[in-house]
Amino acid sequence: MIEYKSGVFGLHGDRVSCLLRVNPYGLLELLHFGPSVRTEDADAFLLTPGLGWGESILLTENDTASCPDVMPLAWSGSGRGDYRESPLSFGGQPTDFRYASHEIIDGTVPTVSGLPQARGNAQTLAITMEQPGAQLILYFTLFGNVLTRRAYLKNTGESSITLTKIMSNLMDLPGDYEMTTFDGGWIAEMRKHTVPVLDSRVVNESVTGFSSHRHNPGFLLSAPGASETEGWVYGFNLVYSGNHYAAAQRSLQGLTRVVQGVSPTEFLRELHPGEDFESPEAVIAFSDCGFGGLSEIMHRFVNTCIVPNHWQNRPRPVLFNNWEGCMFDFNHRRLVNLAKDAKALGCELFVLDDGWFGKRDSDTAGLGDYTVNKNKFPHGLSGLAKKIRTMGMEFGLWFEPESVNVDSELYRRHPDWALTDSFEPLFSRHQLLLDLTRVDVRDYIVENVSHILDTVSITYVKWDMNRHSIALGAKAHDYVLGLYEVLDRIFTPRPHILLESCSSGGNRFDLGMLCYGPQIWCSDDTDPIERLSIQENLSYLYPQSTFGAHVSTAPHAQTLRNTPLATRGNVSFFGCLGYELDLKHLLGIEITQIKEQIAFYKQYRHVFQYGSFYRLSNGWQVTNGSTTLAATFRKLVSAAPGYETLKLKGLQREATYRFRTNPQKLRVGQFSSLVKHVAPVDLNPNGVLLRLADRHITLPDGEQALTASGAALMAGVRLLPLFRGTGYDTSQRTLTDFGSELYIIEEDDPCETS
Ligand code: DGJ
Secondary structure (H helix, E strand, O other): EEEEOOEEEEEOOOOOOEEEEOOOOOEHHHHHHHHOOOOOHHHHHOOOOOOOOOOOOOOEEEEEEEHHHHHHHOOOEEEEOOOOOOOOEEEOEEEEEEEEEEEEEOOOOOOOOOOOOOOOOOOOEEEEEEOOOOEEEEEEEEEEOOOEEEEEEEEEEOOEEEEEEEEEEEEEEEEEOOOEEEEEEOOOEEEEEEEEEEOOOEEEEEOOOOOOOOOOOOEEOOOOOOOOOOEEEEEEEEEOOOOEEEEEOOOOOOOEEEEEEOOOOOOOOEEEEOOOEEOOOEEEEEEEEEHHHHHHHHHHHHHHOOOOOOOOOOOOOOHHHHHOHHHOOOOOOHHHHHHHHHHOOOOOEEEEEOOOOOOOOOOOEEOEEEEOOOOOOOHHHHHHHHHHHHHEEHHHHHHHHHHEEOEEEEHOOOHHOOOOOOOOOOOOOEEEEEEOOOOHHHHHHHHHHHHHHHHOOOOOOEEEEOOOOOOOOHHHHHHHHHHHHHHHHHHHOOOOOEEEEEEEEOOOOOHHOOOOOOOEEOOOOOOOOHHHHHHHHOOOOOOHHHEEEEEEEEEEOOOOOOOHHHHHHHHOOOEEEEEEOOOOOHHHHHHHHHHHHHHHHHHHHHHHHHEEEEEEOOOOEEEOOOOOEEEEEEEOOOOOOOOOEEEOOOOOOOOOOEEEOOOOEEEEHHHHHHHHHHHOOOOOOHHHHHHHHHOOEEOOOOOOEEEEEEHHHHHHHHHEEEOOOOOOOOOOOOOOOOOEEEEEEEOOOOHHHH
């Protein structure tokens, strides 16, 4: 609810409030953004400078309260006395916007430039600010407990404005904070870093042309000492896939200024009279229940206000992707055999990845072309799709429409369509980007992709993009607008197509892309131990329904780490499950195990994909009404391990739950010469017998089953003891390095307790 009372704007969710006022100088002050309060409480939040701040610049001489440098603002100018970071820059000219009018609007205000935006039940406060020759509208939209902000600037004067910076959000928050960012690179996405915000600026910025795996646009500000369940945490994100910028800095007076928006690096727009520019939508959430509370709010927001309506709350298929198993080495026959095997495992969607078109037998050629490779597909793509659909699976296809190889028909016809600069072209993965700021390039992509989608039975698209931009410079923003137009033209008329975006893995994991497709491929690193941190760190700001999470081969291609199949499954369950490996060398016991994994996942799919997600100290949990699933993950085992406790979260204290282990099997081979601990036989560790036994015999691991109250389970279940060198026994858990286990917790007769 948004209200205006006694000169104060009150924006209230049930767990958050934002109070703003226009101060006597026409500047917009942020009185409060935090726990829910009343609009009438505004006086409690007024900051007064008392006798002033010495040599500071005053807006009104002799009025010591008129010093902009110490005010808690929600917007500011530049070169006019506020020396903290400015949200706006007119190429070196000062800016000084003051309040003109405001409006409270039911719903959202549509963007005018084609930028995506959050949707859903909302109210918007539009505050118009003016300075000679320019108008600025600041939009504050409240979606439940999440606030979004953006700025719209119009040149209302007679001469041009050189716009070199415009932020979407500025907030001065009283107090000290720590800033958590998620940084990395290819196969190393979302590494979490936390630093204190002191008097020097802390910056989170991407300048690669895209939101990037180097620095995800989402970040957190937390009060020192905040934990998973307690303390103040603010979460910030941007509905944008291009260069972004955010910064935080504490002032001498103890206000932490945070800004976020499009990166000003290389940003330049010449706004001629009458022209306008709008910033992307910033997303801001607050929780006084720690990081877990913040994630819960962000997850709900993404699931209900960001992802396309058609896919909200809709189950995602278990897919099989041929990339890691085949790379470029496939043809119709090999894929049909693979699809048969995938179907037998229980997969529901078969995805054909890179290499189906042009001369694409390696990553050096073919990008930009859409002609199906007749050598690989004598019956065309339709022939393959038909075959797969008759097996009872859906068919999905990979595209990389934004790029071009020099060795392609497209480049030979239109070399000028590639983005270059005045220097020799620089390549990445042998490719260049197409200039999506051009209408003819956008039309070419839309026509070709649409034609394939309409002529081949396709229900899923993987939209890849495998290079950073160079040569984009000031065009970076227009490129992203071009991309959004293309996505909109292709997918809005075909809402049933599940779009999973990808950029060398998670190089474009952002809310902008999620507005068009509900899933993103998190990382080319599918090693489950690596995924523990990639998926967990994504979970701070993104729900598990947005993670493409696949089981692949072990030892793993990126790390050479050998991990149990059970752990590969247990990690991938907490996302949209897929399999991506060559199936032909799987052992019978592995096939059985994968079948069981997929059947199990399907049974609990909705809980895994849409349940409330909790980060536990030793694992993850999802909960959906009466069903909870929790996994504990082990990195390295230690000798003589102590007792382990699993503390569940979010259960009803009084309700009774049945708690049980999801059964797991042990491979005989893992004991090697120690097999005599397991069976009364002495087998040669290098002999045929042990190898045979390993292929065919599995042993049950310890299982636990008990009934207890929610209160007890949240206080902590004592798990079975771990293997401690005293022999195999089902009264303990025999986990090796990188082992894990999963527990199913179901409410006993939920009807009676609800
Ligand atoms: C990069 C993606 O992240 C991979 O999953 C795969 O699709 C390759 N591109 C194909 O070239």
